[in-house]
Amino acid sequence: MTFRTSREIGGSAIWLVLWEIVGLCSSATLQAEVPPAASVESTRPAPVTAAAVRQHIDYLASPRMAGRGGPQRLLAAKYIRDHFGEAGLLPLFPEGEFYQPVPGARAIGDDQDAEAPIIGVNVGGWIPGSDPELCDEYVIISAHYDHLGIRNGELHPGADDNASGVSMLLETARAVSRMPVKPRRSVVFVAFDLEEELLWGSRWFAAHPPWPLERLKLFMTADMIGRSLGNLPLPTVFVLGSEHAPLLQSTLDQVSVPEGLEIARLGIDLIGTRSDYGPFRERQIPFLFFSTGQHADYHTPRDTPDLIDAEKVARVSNVVLAVALEISDSEEVPVWTDAPPPSLEEASAIHRITELVLEADRTGARSMSGVQRFFVSQVHAKTGNAIKLGRITEPERRWLSRSSKLLLLSVF
Numbered sequence: 001m002t003f004r005t006s007r008e009i010g011g012s013a014i015w016l017v018l019w020e021i022v023g024l025c026s027s028a029t030l031q032a033e034v035p036p037a038a039s040v041e042s043t044r045p046a047p048v049t050a051a052a053v054r055q056h057i058d059y060l061a062s063p064r065m066a067g068r069g070g071p072q073r074l075l076a077a078k079y080i081r082d083h084f085g086e087a088g089l090l091p092l093f094p095e096g097e098f099y100q101p102v103p104g105a106r107a108i109g110d111d112q113d114a115e116a117p118i119i120g121v122n123v124g125g126w127i128p129g130s131d132p133e134l135c136d137e138y139v140i141i142s143a144h145y146d147h148l149g150i151r152n153g154e155l156h157p158g159a160d161d162n163a164s165g166v167s168m169l170l171e172t173a174r175a176v177s178r179m180p181v182k183p184r185r186s187v188v189f190v191a192f193d194l195e196e197e198l199l200w201g202s203r204w205f206a207a208h209p210p211w212p213l214e215r216l217k218l219f220m221t222a223d224m225i226g227r228s229l230g231n232l233p234l235p236t237v238f239v240l241g242s243e244h245a246p247l248l249q250s251t252l253d254q255v256s257v258p259e260g261l262e263i264a265r266l267g268i269d270l271i272g273t274r275s276d277y278g279p280f281r282e283r284q285i286p287f288l289f290f291s292t293g294q295h296a297d298y299h300t301p302r303d304t305p306d307l308i309d310a311e312k313v314a315r316v317s318n319v320v321l322a323v324a325l326e327i328s329d330s331e332e333v334p335v336w337t338d339a340p341p342p343s344l345e346e347a348s349a350i351h352r353i354t355e356l357v358l359e360a361d362r363t364g365a366r367s368m369s370g371v372q373r374f375f376v377s378q379v380h381a382k383t384g385n386a387i388k389l390g391r392i393t394e395p396e397r398r399w400l401s402r403s404s405k406l407l408l409l410s411v412f
């Protein structure tokens, strides 16, 4: 049942009833002029482009933003809010606000009655779903916008971490807002503050959501999506978390992946809590984390816009968008599963990565130390064996988990 259907039915009584139902979600659903006979084609969004994400990254990582660490962070928040407003998103927070102020934690010994000072601000907007029965269910796309600011007199531009993710956020918001027929569930866009401060912005959001979190069907976040693991020439985006919801696994299998990009699906336990999915994972809300991986410029002044692969950012953005639309329109929603069985998929992903790493080493694109080469070769051989046998046991999976941690977080 959609607003478009109500027009087709005609009859003012039904129309009024539907107005009531639709009104629960928002008037914006009604403002959007839905053509009565919109073709399937027109329900697909225009893809996010490299030129569009590039503009945001260059601006957000420019010296003017001072590394989005001090008070200049508000300039970034305002940039995001303005963009949400221009795209026609509705404010997400009470009293028609795009901003959610985030107070600091009270220390022991502080006056517990006094209000804690505001130390940050989340920025959120949303696009109401077009199905009156599903529009009070939500899919979140998010990225943190804060970074390290100026440290030891040096600007930390944070182009990859995480102007890249914010550019995805802004352009997917624009893409959905321009769709003539909106997704059935509501799509929510949040830029978190204070991720670099123990995920304080997303923790505050999850503890003070705009609606009960049971209505949140999928949480997605992207953190560092414009470079590659260890600066290796990898076409890879790592997608973690799908092991906790079978529907997300099948969605990732079916979603169309732009040419030049490869998805490597990994279990979240390989890296633990490293970004804003943490508070949602703790609440057992199905989630996906997108990242192109850590590199030597991570958290240094060398994380600059010129090193960003904007094509890659656009490709990853289009995958996030496709997953969001798929789940927003789906009959089924992802359901949390606690203990995923060992999956060969993960071994395949690691096998592929190690293959690319060894190839880069062979061709001289990036040389490894002897120890690194030995380690990577060993992981490659063992995962190859598991693939050949067509199964992976629990002890092998534990070994793979330990090795992958080393590979992903410390070898490079």
Ligand SMILES: [Zn+2]
Pocket: 144, 161, 162, 195, 223, 224, 275
């Ligand atoms: Zn980050």
